[in-house]
Amino acid sequence: MEEQDWAQVVAAATRAPSIHNTQPWRFVAGPDRLELFIDPGRALPVLDPSGRQQVISCGIALEFAVVALAARGWAAEVEELPDGAGPTHLATLRITPAGDASVDDRSLAEAIDNRHTVRAPFAARAVPEELLERLQAEARAFGTWVKPIARSEEEVATVFLISRAEEMEQGDPAYLAELESWLRTDPAAVDGVPLGAVPSEDPQERASNWLIRDFVAGHREQHAFRAAGDPTAPPPEVERPAVVLMGTDGDDRTAWLRAGRALGRVLLEVTAAGLVASPLTQALDWPATRTRMQSRLSLVGHPQMLLRMGYPREPDPDAPSPAVSGRRPVRDVLRFEPAG
Numbered sequence: 412m413e414e415q416d417w418a419q420v421v422a423a424a425t426r427a428p429s430i431h432n433t434q435p436w437r438f439v440a441g442p443d444r445l446e447l448f449i450d451p452g453r454a455l456p457v458l459d460p461s462g463r464q465q466v467i468s469c470g471i472a473l474e475f476a477v478v479a480l481a482a483r484g485w486a487a488e489v490e491e492l493p494d495g496a497g498p499t500h501l502a503t504l505r506i507t508p509a510g511d512a513s514v515d516d517r518s519l520a521e522a523i524d525n526r527h528t529v530r531a532p533f534a535a536r537a538v539p540e541e542l543l544e545r546l547q548a549e550a551r552a553f554g555t556w557v558k559p560i561a562r563s564e565e566e567v568a569t570v571f572l573i574s575r576a577e578e579m580e581q582g583d584p585a586y587l588a589e590l591e592s593w594l595r596t597d598p599a600a601v602d603g604v605p606l607g608a609v610p611s612e613d614p615q616e617r618a619s620n621w622l623i624r625d626f627v628a629g630h631r632e633q634h635a636f637r638a639a640g641d642p643t644a645p646p647p648e649v650e651r652p653a654v655v656l657m658g659t660d661g662d663d664r665t666a667w668l669r670a671g672r673a674l675g676r677v678l679l680e681v682t683a684a685g686l687v688a689s690p691l692t693q694a695l696d697w698p699a700t701r702t703r704m705q706s707r708l709s710l711v712g713h714p715q716m717l718l719r720m721g722y723p724r725e726p727d728p729d730a731p732s733p734a735v736s737g738r739r740p741v742r743d744v745l746r747f748e749p750a751g
């Protein structure tokens with residue numbers, strides 16, 4: 412494949428979501444293959460000392476590359492961790508011509524540009540059971556699983572563990588300093604989480620049981636005396652998200668990469684079906700709450716991602732649209748290897 416085509420495929424791969432929008436990846440392209448490396452310079456030593464969430468992020472980018480290639484008529488064979496336990500080389504993707512792309516290939520590739528993490532409350536409309544079943548089948552194809560958190564005792568346990576983890580995080584100065592270093596106020600920022608993409612109200616006051624990661628607690632404290640809401644206003648519509656836990660049997664780099672690939676597919680399927688999603692990973696950040704989740708939900712295997720999904724609400728014409736997170740230019744993350 413030509414360099415300009417690789418640049419477009421890598422541009423699609425880098426649309427992948429990543430923890431705190433760290434974009435912890437590097438690519439090297441040759442005529443018939445693409446190599447994916449994790450970039451240790453973009454690590455989160457406090458939140459993610461093992462690199463688990465960063466490998467998951469890279470797995471999503473890998474799958475976005477596979478989808479972008481399929482839409483261009485290329486089949487990709489993925490070799491995971493080609494150097495065994497080699498520290499940074501995560502995958503080699505070899506391509507062969509595959510003929511015309513299918514309608515599904517094209518619609519998933521379109522979803523790459525349309526997908527964004529949506530942290531706002533969702534509409535009061537249930538997620539179709541049939542979509543959840545399809546996501547479970549997609550995840551199984553990667554040797555991973557998707558478990559809807561549907562029973563009320565599971566929901567209560569999960570909500571409790573998220574709140575517990577959020578409380579631990581808000582009391583941890585090292586966590587807060589790391590988070591702050593990835594928050595962005597400049598709308599042109601090429602990485603990090605834009606302030607305009609995270610809810611500014613207290614997440615405890617939202618019309619949902621599910622606690623969105625509080626990116627701006629530090630900023631909000633300066634405005635402690637907010638005006639009370641209009642007491643005559645109707646109560647807010649209660650969202651009806653589906654919350655699913657994604658997991659793997661193992662808990663090593665291969666499992667994390669697989670979890671990321673499955674998550675990449677799941678997010679694109681969700682987007683193509685007209686829904687939106689946001690990860691809620693606080694309870695999985697810390698070994699204590701992650702292990703408790705395993706036991707409270709009687710999981711066989713390891714939780715890797717908690718995802719809230721639903722239908723978006725009609726945009727409020729008076730409210731500013733949420734900011735879209737930036738991406739580093741392709742030239743900063745892609746290197747070409749000479750042929751031969």
Ligand SMILES: Cc1cc2nc3c(=O)[nH]c(=O)nc-3n(C[C@H](O)[C@H](O)[C@H](O)COP(=O)(O)O)c2cc1C
Nearest residue numbers: 428429430431432464527528624690691692693736
């Ligand atoms: C492994 C992983 C964990 C994440 N955890 C959270 C989270 O706990 N809360 C949240 O609001 N967003 C979370 N995100 C979403 C990222 O913040 C988001 O992908 C990034 O800021 C880029 O924005 P975008 O998804 O809109 O492109 C997570 C993403 C990944 C890949």
